[in-house]
Amino acid sequence: MISLKKILLFVVLLCVAAACNKADFVKPQDSGPLSGVISGITVENLPGSAKISYSLPDSKNLLYVKAVYSTKPGVFKEVKASYFKNYMILDGFADENEYEVKLYAVSRAEQISEPVIAKVKPLTPPVIAAFRDLQLKATFGGAVVTFTNSAEADLSIFFLAEDETGKLVPVQTFYSKQQQVSYSIRGFADKKRKFAAYIKDRWDNYSETVYAELTPLLESQLDKGKFSIVRLPGDTWEPNVAARTLNKIWDGLTTGAGNSFNGKVGVGFPQHFTFDLGVTAAISRMVYYPKAVAGDSYTTTARYFEIWGSNDPDPDGGWDNWVKLVDCELIKPSGLPGSEYTAEDFAYCQAGINYDFPPGTPAVRYLRHKTLSLWSGSNLNVYEITLFGATQ
Template identity: 40%
Template sequence: MFKNIATFLTLAIFLLMGAGCKRELHSSLYDDGSTPSPITNTTVQNLPGAAEITYSLPHDNNILYVKAEYEIRPGVKREVKSSYYNNSLLVDGFGNTNEYSIKLYVVTRSEIQSAPVTVTVKPLVPPVVATFNSLTVAEDFGGLIINYLNDAKADLAIHTLAADSTGAMVEANTNYTTLPSGRYTIRGFDSTSRKFSFFVKDRFGNISDTLTATYKPLYEKLLDKSLFRTVLLPTDVKDDWGLPMQNMWNNGYTDFWDMFHTQTQSFPMWFTFDLGITVKLSRMALWQRQSPAADWAYNANNPKKFEVWGSTSPDVDGGWNNWIKLTDHEVVKPSGLPLGQVSADDIAAAAKGEEIPIPLSMPQVRYIRFRILETFTNSATNIAEISVWGQP
């Protein structure tokens, strides 16, 4: 009997507790469920590929944001929101200078939106078009040199198509950029006339017109590294750690110790080698010590800033009278991450090698001198591999 009474009392307590508990609902302090008033006093400032719309908000504490809805191309819709703390929003993504209708809504905390207010914008020339119009293309050794302007620093991709052996146009290169201007090369073509096409695409999927023309890349060949020789002039830096200069042309760069390593001394330091033939250079490629890449790429003794000099008759005293500066170069980490941190793009770029273009105006040379101005952290220099191209 006592057991039954205890069970009954326990059940009664739970029922009373349940009766005293109610679901707690949260709602906005100002939300009355009404439809908000629309914005007023709209003004438009047209921008390259975009427009800024300024407006006045209704006096309503329940407003959460203003929303713009529009199409940048038929069937391609965009939506932009701006907090109630602001009195303007930016509509972007336009690929031409046509007029576009923008519908603007005031939206409450309950996601109730006002009647739309429609404004018309007419963007200025968008970056995808401006950059396309700026493209200049010139024939270069083994390929082409492309120059461009991107004043808006927009996120763009410059695509290059090239005719294959059947005449079909196939993707040959894509250069991604957010820089205000740039110059880059595409390589790997023989010295025959070939049709190339170029167009620009932005992050919104807008595509420019296409530039198509026929170009004939200049002849170049990869120089025979078996002809390369170490030259040690009186002022040159010597090797160290038993890692001689000839390691730079043994066609290896992935082994941890397969490299040329100089002695430690103050900058600038320089070293010299003989190509074995007199040649008009077109470009070089340099591979940094990078194994494992996460530890060594864009770090330590790898060259960061340097000059490349050429000569046909080096000064026997190690001086500079008979040398001509071929180019200046700086190694830039693609990701821009701090020293000691690398991305997948950084590792891929290090494995590909650092291309060093040589201007067409430079004379023929036989001897090469690297003048190292700065490495990434230390006061010695190491280089894993070097390749050289030119017209013998």
């Protein structure tokens, strides 16, 4: 026999279920027509974008404001802003022309008001400003492109080079949002050929293409068989693990457990080590292989470091006879902190990181690696350093 308590519980559950079903079919409140339109419009033109401020219609039915506009011929975009805001940013414009924007008030029932027209005239888009500053020049083993990205916009840089048939073909693409951009393509013989470069932003707006006929400077890889350790006072050349000595950085092994130079723990920063190239060379670039071990990358990996050069090192370990050749930052494509990293970050390390030395870098015989800070940990790990340039 069913108890009274069970019957009451059954009734309560039926009521809850009925309430839930009813809630599923509740229609939007205040679904009547909107009263009023967007008014009081002001425009602030920005690089490649515009900020539109406005007054909202006095309507309890208002849900959001929608802008419909063109960013270039044949390309349309919508931007929405909730009724909690009285402005919106319109971006993605390809040039400095004047554009018409239609602003709509939209109700909770998705009823749309009559459009109100605003006119915007964006300032120079970052992709165009960057292109106007772009220079394409010869460098060791190829060509280098440089420009200023004042807006720190996300930009893609496309390189093309002439192939054996005389046709310009894509070679490499770089990505950057740094203010000062400098990227090089390498691996070309020292004979005249055509190069080209152009820039694209994240809205698929393209710059024009710059063309140049250039003769790459002669570049060759320095012979690692001539490298040797220089033990200067104050340097941290001693390994933390006996078998992982400084000469690991020129043994040709760029990954794998036990194949890196493993510096001393607890010596503090900055710390530095020195090695002899065995020849005097004007270095054009360095391919740097940091710690790249699955599950343990970016631990004891340099974040900021410098490369110094000398032809007559101070025997007391001082810095009087040294000149800084290049500042280096080891970034993470993901932007994650500390020892955290993604598959993309790991691949970035494994592939080796190129650091270009500036034109006019003096020829030196001795190099000094000065570590300023690590991504994490207290001692430095470096797998390999490969150097290119012109020997004397």
